[in-house]
Amino acid sequence: MLTDRRKELIAALVLITPFLVIYGWMFVWPTIQMVTISFTNAPLIGKGDWIGLDNYRALLADPVFHTALWNTSYFVILTVVPGTAVALLIALMVSRLRGWLQSLVLALFFLPFILPVTVVYVIWDWLTNVRFGLLQGVIEPLAGRNVNVWRTLPWFMPGVALITIWWTNGFSILLFLAGLRNIPRDLYEAASLDGATRWQLFTRITWPLIWPVTVLCLTIQLILQLKIFDQVYLFAQGGRTRSTMVMVQYIYETAFQRNQGGYAATVAVMLFIIVAIFSVLQFQLLRMRGAR
Amino acid sequence: MTALSAGHPTRRIDLAGVLLTLLTLIAAAIWFLPIYWALVTSLRFDADTVREFSPWPSNPTLQGYIFGITNSNLPVWYLNSTITSVAITVIAVLVSACAGYAISQLRFPGRRLLWWIILASFMIPVPALIVNHFIIIAGVGLLNTHLGIILPMLITPVTVIVYKQFFDSLPREYREAAVMDGASEFQLLFRLFLPMNWGVTTAMAIITFIGAWNSFLWPFLAANNERMMTVTVGIATVQDAFGVAYGRILAGAVLASLPVALAYLLFQRRVTQAIALSTGIKG
Numbered sequence: 001m002l003t004d005r006r007k008e009l010i011a012a013l014v015l016i017t018p019f020l021v022i023y024g025w026m027f028v029w030p031t032i033q034m035v036t037i038s039f040t041n042a043p044l045i046g047k048g049d050w051i052g053l054d055n056y057r058a059l060l061a062d063p064v065f066h067t068a069l070w071n072t073s074y075f076v077i078l079t080v081v082p083g084t085a086v087a088l089l090i091a092l093m094v095s096r097l098r099g100w101l102q103s104l105v106l107a108l109f110f111l112p113f114i115l116p117v118t119v120v121y122v123i124w125d126w127l128t129n130v131r132f133g134l135l136q137g138v139i140e141p142l143a144g145r146n147v148n149v150w151r152t153l154p155w156f157m158p159g160v161a162l163i164t165i166w167w168t169n170g171f172s173i174l175l176f177l178a179g180l181r182n183i184p185r186d187l188y189e190a191a192s193l194d195g196a197t198r199w200q201l202f203t204r205i206t207w208p209l210i211w212p213v214t215v216l217c218l219t220i221q222l223i224l225q226l227k228i229f230d231q232v233y234l235f236a237q238g239g240r241t242r243s244t245m246v247m248v249q250y251i252y253e254t255a256f257q258r259n260q261g262g263y264a265a266t267v268a269v270m271l272f273i274i275v276a277i278f279s280v281l282q283f284q285l286l287r288m289r290g291a292r
Numbered sequence: 293m294t295a296l297s298a299g300h301p302t303r304r305i306d307l308a309g310v311l312l313t314l315l316t317l318i319a320a321a322i323w324f325l326p327i328y329w330a331l332v333t334s335l336r337f338d339a340d341t342v343r344e345f346s347p348w349p350s351n352p353t354l355q356g357y358i359f360g361i362t363n364s365n366l367p368v369w370y371l372n373s374t375i376t377s378v379a380i381t382v383i384a385v386l387v388s389a390c391a392g393y394a395i396s397q398l399r400f401p402g403r404r405l406l407w408w409i410i411l412a413s414f415m416i417p418v419p420a421l422i423v424n425h426f427i428i429i430a431g432v433g434l435l436n437t438h439l440g441i442i443l444p445m446l447i448t449p450v451t452v453i454v455y456k457q458f459f460d461s462l463p464r465e466y467r468e469a470a471v472m473d474g475a476s477e478f479q480l481l482f483r484l485f486l487p488m489n490w491g492v493t494t495a496m497a498i499i500t501f502i503g504a505w506n507s508f509l510w511p512f513l514a515a516n517n518e519r520m521m522t523v524t525v526g527i528a529t530v531q532d533a534f535g536v537a538y539g540r541i542l543a544g545a546v547l548a549s550l551p552v553a554l555a556y557l558l559f560q561r562r563v564t565q566a567i568a569l570s571t572g573i574k575g
Contacts, residue, residue: 011477012400019391019406022446027413030424037424044423045430093316096309107560108320111327114556114563116506116524119545122531123330126538132342134329166323174564178573198308216571227419230508234528248419248509255423256513268420279415 034272038265044255048262055266064242065267068250071157075228075246078161080221084214087169091176092206106177113170120167121234125150128159150235156244160231167231168224172217179213180206219282226275247271334542341538356543365518366544369526374551376441376511376522377504384448385497392455393481397467414449419509426513436517444510450570451496458492458569459485491565498559499566502552523548 038055042048059065094106112120127135130148139147149155187205196204229248236244241253247267255264333341334356336349344350360366395406425444426435434440462485470480486493511522521529527548530541556563 008398008477009400012394012398015390015394015398015477015481016400016406018387019452022387022443023409023413025428026425026444027416027421027447028409030421030428031416033424033427034421045427090319093312093319096312097316103560105316105320107557108324111324111553111556114502114506114552115327115549116527116552117508118524118528119549122527122541122545123326125531126333126542127326127329129538132538134345166326171567174567175571175573178564178568213573216573220571223417227417229419248422251420251423252509252513255426261423261427264423268423271417272420275417275420276415283411283415 034265034268037262038269040262041260042262043259044261044264046261051262055263058263059266059270064245065250065270067243068245068247068267071232071244072226072228072246074157075161075164075232076222076225078158079164079225080218082161083165083169083221084172084217086165087172087217088176088210088214090169091173091180092202094173095177095180106173109173110170112167115167117167117230118234120163121231124163125235151239153243156235160228160235164225164228164231168221172221175213175217175220176210179210183209216285219278219285223275223278223282226271226278330542330545333538334546336539338537338539353539354543356537356539356541357547359540360544360547364530364544365521365526366523366547368519369521369523370547372438372441372515372520373505373522373524375438376445377501379438379442380445380504381497381501383442384446384451384500385493387446388448388451388496389455389486389493390481392452393459393477393485395452396456396459397480397485398477410449410452413447414453418444418447422509422513425510429514434514436515436520438520441511441514441520441522444514445504445507448500451500454492454496454569457572458489462488491562492569494559495562495566495569498555498562499570502555502563505552 037048039050039052040048041051041054090109094102094109097105115123127133128139128149130136130146136146139149147155149159183206187209188201191201191205227248228246229252232244232246233249233252241249245253248271251264251267251271254260254267332347332349335352335354336344337351337353337355340349340351391406391410394400395403395410421444429435429440429443434443466484466488467480470484475484505522506524508524508528512525515521515525518526518529527544530544
């Protein structure tokens with residue numbers, strides 16, 4: 001038995017060594033390093049001096065950081081709840097369909113999700129092109145003129161939010177569809193025998209039973225959208241990026257354009273703390289689901 | 293909801309159903325319109341893109357595609373994307389399966405610590421680590437190399453969690469019987485556990501591949517040399533290189549999304565399964 005135990009230990013060691021090397025090198029070490037250099041004035045590459053909490057003090061008073069924090073929150077507000085609501089609506093519509101029609105319609109709604117972000121950018125940049133964009137046909141009657149959406153501040157974030165919902169909603173739609181499928185059909189049959197209307201079926205059966213999935217979608221979306229960078233960066237290219245700055249973009253700018261590694265790490269630590277709080281929440285939810 | 297049509301107002305409710313279906317189809321068409329418009333535009337001559345708004349090109353052409361393939365960096369970017377995405381998929385899935393197996397089935401000191409590392413990496417926003425990833429990768433001289441793009445993207449804790457849960461769910465008796473027969477842990481993992489449901493591995497591989505092909509931020513930072521860029525990053529730079537030539541630009545975009553679109557269309561069910569697995573929802 002002792003040799004069995006030793007064999008098990010050796011096998012475990014061999015199996016987890018690749019994991020340990022990769023996660024140690026690419027996760028644990030950069031995380032420790034991020035926290036350490038946030039207390040220094042290091043450039044991107046090279047050593048800096050220990051300056052204690054100076055970076056954190058500067059950050060709290062930094063107007064661009066405030067803008068980034070606000071824009072990130074604004075983006076979260078514009079995408080998380082509206083996106084989840086739209087996803088639920090679409091899932092309800094798709095779940096009514098059957099057979100090949102359902103597969104086709106679902107594919108049409110899901111397809112944007114698998115596109116690379118730069119492709120999404122190129123497609124919508126063309127659609128919103130100020131002179132030749134197809135969407136100017138909708139924008140012109142609304143605004144009274146053609147609008148250069150990505151250079152007009154009040155249009156920018158709602159525009160990116162709309163595109164993000166279009167792009168990432170497939171994920172939530174699939175989750176809702178799985179949730180809807182888990183609701184026993186005889187509940188609906190029994191209720192409609194009692195003369196319940198379509199609306200009553202939704203408010204009394206579907207909504208309460210789909211609520212756990214809704215919470216899951218909301219938390220996943222929240223964590224995802226707090227990390228917004230790609231779309232905002234791409235659409236703001238060449239414009240006044242300061243006013244449309246989001247948090248990850250500020251990390252990028254301070255590190256790679258202003259060569260302030262220490263300060264960038266400080267911004268990263270802030271993002272890290274915010275996301276970690278919500279992730280712990282999400283993990284608790286997942287565990288609750290798993291426990292049942 | 294067919295039960296709704298029981299009772300007397302049958303006709304009225306059927307009408308509502310038909311209307312809802314119609315509404316659904318219209319919504320789906322609108323949702324798909326941006327992709328359709330991109331496809332149509334990619335088939336027009338550049339000059340036509342700015343003066344033709346018909347739903348089908350009057351003068352269809354493949355010039356945008358031919359230009360992209362013969363006259364730009366697209367083939368090189370494709371190669372870079374293929375190499376990095378396939379490597380990330382193979383390594384990440386293999387490493388995750390091994391770690392998931394060890395945590396689920398074996399007893400060894402430090403097992404709990406390992407589990408904590410996984411949960412922590414699940415909670416930490418990877419974009420927060422870009423600065424330090426860059427410092428580390430630059431430090432070992434791997435900027436503008438495939439390996440440099442690959443390494444930081446191997447952190448896929450969800451895959452480890454999915455494998456652990458999958459192995460946890462398998463009946464204990466199989467393992468005990470195989471151990472009695474003198475099978476090694478590696479035989480157990482690769483001959484018994486993984487083959488019990490290749491669907492899990494296929495699902496995780498496809499979702500990892502799509503994620504790797506599509507990732508933007510890290511490859512964008514790790515490779516600024518045009519010859520080392522991935523398709524996803526490269527496509528954002530063609531606007532400058534191609535000029536105002538939306539036919540060409542969109543043809544490039546279509547080519548860039550082809551592999552992931554095909555992966556999805558061929559393995560639709562697996563993509564759904566992967567999403568269900570990684571969120572803990574039973575489909």
